[in-house]
Amino acid sequence: MADRGRELDRAAHLRKDLDFLERTLEAEGTLLVPVWRELHVVRGERLVLPNARAAARLLDAGGELVWLGMLAGKACFAIDIDALPDPLVEPSLGPGAELIDLRLSAARLPAEDTELAFYARALLLWHARHRFCGRCGAPTRPRDGGHLRLCTRGECGLEHFPRTDPCVLVLVTDGEHCLLGRQREWPAGMYSALAGFVEPSETIEQAAAREVLEEAGVRISALRYAGSQPWPFPASLMLGFIARAESRKLTLDGAELEDARWVPRGQLLCAPRPDFFVPGTHTLSGQLIAAFARGDLELGNRTTTTPENP
Numbered sequence: 001m002a003d004r005g006r007e008l009d010r011a012a013h014l015r016k017d018l019d020f021l022e023r024t025l026e027a028e029g030t031l032l033v034p035v036w037r038e039l040h041v042v043r044g045e046r047l048v049l050p051n052a053r054a055a056a057r058l059l060d061a062g063g064e065l066v067w068l069g070m071l072a073g074k075a076c077f078a079i080d081i082d083a084l085p086d087p088l089v090e091p092s093l094g095p096g097a098e099l100i101d102l103r104l105s106a107a108r109l110p111a112e113d114t115e116l117a118f119y120a121r122a123l124l125l126w127h128a129r130h131r132f133c134g135r136c137g138a139p140t141r142p143r144d145g146g147h148l149r150l151c152t153r154g155e156c157g158l159e160h161f162p163r164t165d166p167c168v169l170v171l172v173t174d175g176e177h178c179l180l181g182r183q184r185e186w187p188a189g190m191y192s193a194l195a196g197f198v199e200p201s202e203t204i205e206q207a208a209a210r211e212v213l214e215e216a217g218v219r220i221s222a223l224r225y226a227g228s229q230p231w232p233f234p235a236s237l238m239l240g241f242i243a244r245a246e247s248r249k250l251t252l253d254g255a256e257l258e259d260a261r262w263v264p265r266g267q268l269l270c271a272p273r274p275d276f277f278v279p280g281t282h283t284l285s286g287q288l289i290a291a292f293a294r295g296d297l298e299l300g301n302r303t304t305t306t307p308e309n310p
């Protein structure tokens with residue numbers, strides 16, 4: 001399959017151009033990104049992007065339609081096809097298609113397909129959860145190519161925009177060790193960097209320090225930004241940091257983490273084991289852990305030692 005090109009041009013200036021959007025949906029070559037009950041349609045290792053002209057049944061399903069932008073010169077819309085009883089029988093999706101959960105299987109797709117699928121998923125989930133105005137309770141309706149929902153009650157008229165919830169992900173290090181934890185509901189044996197949502201009226205630096213202290217009882221310093229990743233399950237933006245531990249003693253809160261441990265760099269370089277493995281490098285956490293294992297993330301040792309040091 002030809003490379004579709006990595007960059008999606010979101011073409012935000014076209015969101016308000018209703019004539020353009022209506023014409024484009026009918027035009028040759030316009031692509032759809034279907035999402036069915038939070039699952040994505042793939043064939044082999046690529047996202048299936050049916051041509052809108054050949055996909056009347058998907059369009060007729062009556063789900064939300066959202067302008068995504070231009071992908072390698074082709075117009076692209078996300079479409080909610082939840083109403084179809086079985087999307088895999090649709091001829092426009094072709095034979096050999098299957099449905100996957102990107103939370104589990106994002107590593108299977110190339111990065112450009114994952115980005116497109118995440119974008120479509122994030123917007124369609126937001127629509128599904130914001131059908132009514134949070135201020136007055138009246139129905140809302142989509143506008144601006146699906147990038148805004150407007151309250152239909154005239155005297156209210158509140159505009160609702162897609163949400164993104166910032167979440168800090170902190171890889172805490174102490175020399176040759178990093179701090180990894182696990183939540184009870186994760187796959188058995190999986191450990192990851194500590195994470196939590198930024199709370200209202202809190203800086204991301206405060207959120208990082210608070211989350212690590214709450215979950216593991218460790219104070220941190222030398223917080224350094226390391227990268228970000230959209231994580232639309234349903235609407236997170238992961239903000240990745242590396243930080244230095246000010247002490248080694250772990251005190252678990254018992255609520256969020258069922259276990260946390262200091263993991264030596266050498267163990268991270270070993271093959272995964274059933275009782276210990278880390279997220280894949282399609283996740284920001286996996287990327288931070290891999291970079292630490294390679295020695296690409298260094299904060300040095302803390303300057304003071306404490307009695308609980310091993």
Ligand SMILES: [Zn+2]
Binds near residue numbers: 151152
């Ligand atoms: Zn309202």
